[in-house]
Amino acid sequence: MFLQGYLPSIMEGTILTLQVAVSALLVSVVLGLIGAMFKMSPSKPLAWLAEVYSTVVRGVPDLVWMLLLFFGVQMLINELFAQLGWEAPEINSFFAGVMTIGFIFGAYMTETFRGAIMAVPKGQMEAGLAYGMSPLRVFLRITFPQMVRFALPSFSNNWLVLVKSTALVSVIGLNDVMYRADTAKSITQEPFTVYAVVGCIFLAITSVSDLALKRLEKRYSTGVRETEL
Amino acid sequence: MIDLNLIIERFPAFLGGTDGAPIMSTSDGLQLTLELLGLSLVFGLLLAVPMALMLVSRNKWVARPVWLYTYVFRGTPLLVQLFIIYYGLSQFDWVRDSWAWEYLREAYVCAILAFTLNTAAYTTEILAGQIRNTHYGEIEAAKAMGMGKWLMMRRIVIPSALRRALPAYSNEVVMMMQSTSIAGLVTLADLTGVARRVFSDTYMPFEPFLTVAGIYLVMTFALVWLFKKAEQRWLAYLAPRKH
Amino acid sequence: MKKPLLALGTLALALSATVSAETLRFATDASYPPFSKQGADGKMTGFDPDIAQALCAVMKAKCEIVPQDFDGIIPALQAKKFDAVIASMNITEERKKAVDFSDKYYNMASRLVAKQGTQVNAAWFKGKKIGVLRSSIQEKYARDTFAKQGAQLVSYGKAPESFMDLKAGRVDAAFVDAAVGDVDFVKTPNGKGFALVGPDYNEAKYFGVGSGIAVRKGDKALLTRINAALKQIRADGSYDKIQKKYFSFDIYGK
Numbered sequence: 196m197f198l199q200g201y202l203p204s205i206m207e208g209t210i211l212t213l214q215v216a217v218s219a220l221l222v223s224v225v226l227g228l229i230g231a232m233f234k235m236s237p238s239k240p241l242a243w244l245a246e247v248y249s250t251v252v253r254g255v256p257d258l259v260w261m262l263l264l265f266f267g268v269q270m271l272i273n274e275l276f277a278q279l280g281w282e283a284p285e286i287n288s289f290f291a292g293v294m295t296i297g298f299i300f301g302a303y304m305t306e307t308f309r310g311a312i313m314a315v316p317k318g319q320m321e322a323g324l325a326y327g328m329s330p331l332r333v334f335l336r337i338t339f340p341q342m343v344r345f346a347l348p349s350f351s352n353n354w355l356v357l358v359k360s361t362a363l364v365s366v367i368g369l370n371d372v373m374y375r376a377d378t379a380k381s382i383t384q385e386p387f388t389v390y391a392v393v394g395c396i397f398l399a400i401t402s403v404s405d406l407a408l409k410r411l412e413k414r415y416s417t418g419v420r421e422t423e424l
Numbered sequence: 425m426i427d428l429n430l431i432i433e434r435f436p437a438f439l440g441g442t443d444g445a446p447i448m449s450t451s452d453g454l455q456l457t458l459e460l461l462g463l464s465l466v467f468g469l470l471l472a473v474p475m476a477l478m479l480v481s482r483n484k485w486v487a488r489p490v491w492l493y494t495y496v497f498r499g500t501p502l503l504v505q506l507f508i509i510y511y512g513l514s515q516f517d518w519v520r521d522s523w524a525w526e527y528l529r530e531a532y533v534c535a536i537l538a539f540t541l542n543t544a545a546y547t548t549e550i551l552a553g554q555i556r557n558t559h560y561g562e563i564e565a566a567k568a569m570g571m572g573k574w575l576m577m578r579r580i581v582i583p584s585a586l587r588r589a590l591p592a593y594s595n596e597v598v599m600m601m602q603s604t605s606i607a608g609l610v611t612l613a614d615l616t617g618v619a620r621r622v623f624s625d626t627y628m629p630f631e632p633f634l635t636v637a638g639i640y641l642v643m644t645f646a647l648v649w650l651f652k653k654a655e656q657r658w659l660a661y662l663a664p665r666k667h
Numbered sequence: 668m669k670k671p672l673l674a675l676g677t678l679a680l681a682l683s684a685t686v687s688a689e690t691l692r693f694a695t696d697a698s699y700p701p702f703s704k705q706g707a708d709g710k711m712t713g714f715d716p717d718i719a720q721a722l723c724a725v726m727k728a729k730c731e732i733v734p735q736d737f738d739g740i741i742p743a744l745q746a747k748k749f750d751a752v753i754a755s756m757n758i759t760e761e762r763k764k765a766v767d768f769s770d771k772y773y774n775m776a777s778r779l780v781a782k783q784g785t786q787v788n789a790a791w792f793k794g795k796k797i798g799v800l801r802s803s804i805q806e807k808y809a810r811d812t813f814a815k816q817g818a819q820l821v822s823y824g825k826a827p828e829s830f831m832d833l834k835a836g837r838v839d840a841a842f843v844d845a846a847v848g849d850v851d852f853v854k855t856p857n858g859k860g861f862a863l864v865g866p867d868y869n870e871a872k873y874f875g876v877g878s879g880i881a882v883r884k885g886d887k888a889l890l891t892r893i894n895a896a897l898k899q900i901r902a903d904g905s906y907d908k909i910q911k912k913y914f915s916f917d918i919y920g921k
Contacts, residue, residue, distance in 0.1 A: 200707045207709065253598075254644035255637045256605035258616055263637065266629035266739065269746035287748070355499075362501035366609070368735050368743075370709065373503065378705045380511060381698060381827030384857055387512030394500040394508065401499040511828075514835035529837050611821050611832075621822070624738040624802035627745065627765050 222297025227304020497545035697734030774877030774920030787865035793817035798829030
């Protein structure tokens with residue numbers, strides 16, 4: 196039987212991988228928006244904080260962050276809570292994986308959103324404020340829809356890199372597709388087949404994402420003239 | 425809270441000496457990371473230039489295979505590619521019996537092969553994009569001068585594309601450096617691999633991981649600085665006016 | 668394989684119905700057959716998980732078996748990701764500094780696995796590559812002994828990876844628990860032409876008195892319960908039943 200019956204196990208792992216990827220994406224978007232806001236804010240310390248965040252995070256490999264957060268942060272939390280006398284919450288692998296990847300890609304998203312927001316003509320926001328819209332309203336109704344068009348190429352790139360980075364969470368013990376593949380390869384003694392299957396799965400995910408995001412780009416670019424050569 | 429003595433004691437191991445543990449490859453720690461990075465980048469770039477030319481060709485028999493190659497290598501994680509080369513190839517008897525096995529049995533060679541193929545794919549896309557972006561005026565001028573296709577490519581298009589690719593390529597180089605950290609997963613003792621070894625010996629997470637994080641950060645800054653200098657020299661004509 | 672597990676499970680359930688069931692999380696390596704292995708259905712099977720289930724049944728608690736790569740298992744225990752470790756972990760003085768151990772639950776020597784007919788003596792090690800599991804006592808022993816005799820160590824995150832490389836010829840020998848080398852490699856179709864070679868490695872200084880269950884330092888309450896449960900399953904025959912499922916000889920030792 197194909198791969199001695201480990202294929203369903205690998206598919207189950209894929210679902211977990213997708214869950215991690217999507218959750219991490221949400222976290223990274225939130226962090227990215229906050230980071231972009233900080234970076235563009237008039238307050239010097241906030242801007243500096245965001246600068247440090249995006250520089251340091253992108254300067255260290257994902258794997259090192261994952262190991263540091265999974266083992267190190269848990270110990271910190273345990274110590275902290277022990278001092279306060281409370282029962283420490285346990286960070287399971289899923290949470291650690293999602294938070295780490297979200298944290299890392301939040302730094303990349305900061306750059307994405309910052310560039311995109313800056314690309315929206317200032318006059319648009321000024322006009323909105325002149326109309327008496329609250330800053331939040333201006334952001335939601337005016338800045339955001341226009342920013343999406345500029346952010347999308349970089350955003351899709353980040354998403355694709357993020358999906359591929361989730362392959363590393365198997366290192367901190369998460370039972371995702373790579374972990375299942377590792378088990379399957381030892382039992383079936385067919386590592387090539389196993390990893391070729393995993394490769395195809397990732398290829399499928401990236402292809403589908405690519406198509407969907409290109410559609411999105413088209414939709415948000417309605418009415419924009421493309422440069423003609 | 426952080427045991428500085430531990431860091432100082434083990435520091436040579438991170439840089440490339442040993443901490444009493446037998447060396448697993450030709451070198452360890454930072455030395456190994458730099459070797460992996462350097463060799464992969466050089467080979468990757470050498471592969472990427474001809475492949476970029478093939479990719480922009482109008483002949484679909486030439487362009488399609490390269491497109492497929494970049495599609496697969498950019499669409500799958502580097503870890504999967506590494507495992508396929510290291511574990512996957514060793515599965516087949518005909519590989520083990522061939523001349524290539526002498527090289528492929530070394531984790532070092534497998535890692536460099538995987539990293540090279542991966543960076544070549546990304547670099548090919550970057551270069552191809554810049555070749556397509558060449559200003560039409562430059563091509564026109566070259567043709568007006570009577571340059572043949574290959575001369576034009578060699579003297580005008582490729583140098584120009586390489587220059588304009590510098591910003592995107594610098595990103596790729598930095599990402600490649602972060603990616604070398606997975607070499608530890610196929611038994612190599614690169615910078616991250618040494619950190620994991622120290623961690624599993626001492627059960628202290630912060631000291632080794634923060635140390636290597638610091639070293640990677642320093643290297644990133646060094647690379648970024650290097651590329652800035654390169655851009656100053658080769659992209660000077662695109663810099664904002666100073667006066 | 669499923670029936671005894673089901674039986675133990677129902678027993679645990681029946682017993683726990685009388686007392687409010689607490690959940691005890693045991694960690695195991697998950698890629699160390701016959702001691703632990705993850706099946707195609709994602710469940711942990713093997714000697715270690717079975718013993719854990721038996722202990723939990725006696726302790727009237729619900730067992731959760733969690734997989735964790737061996738080299739991160741003690742730090743993860745210290746970080747409270749689980750309550751105990753049952754992963755063929757030898758009781759050594761060095762480890763006792765970090766965790767507390769129960770009484771031993773088996774004792775087995777380590778052997779070298781290499782091509783059939785290999786003669787192992789002090790001179791053989793020069794220039795040879797030995798595969799070991801990262802963070803295991805085999806790694807420590809190999810580092811202190813084999814390396815001094817000229818061997819090179821290659822550390823793996825999971826034991827089966829060292830067997831794959833042994834078969835591929837990347838390492839000249841793998842140094843593991845005798846049973847693992849036997850059941851997971853030599854006796855399988857892949858292990859054709861390989862055998863357990865060399866002497867039994869059993870020095871107490873490195874290999875301790877045997878393998879025990881690790882708990883966090885100071886977790887006396889859990890330790891006492893585990894030891895009591897261990898005594899009971901040795902006495903009432905459930906240990907022997909589990910042992911017979913995987914081994915044809917007595918692994919408890921003296």
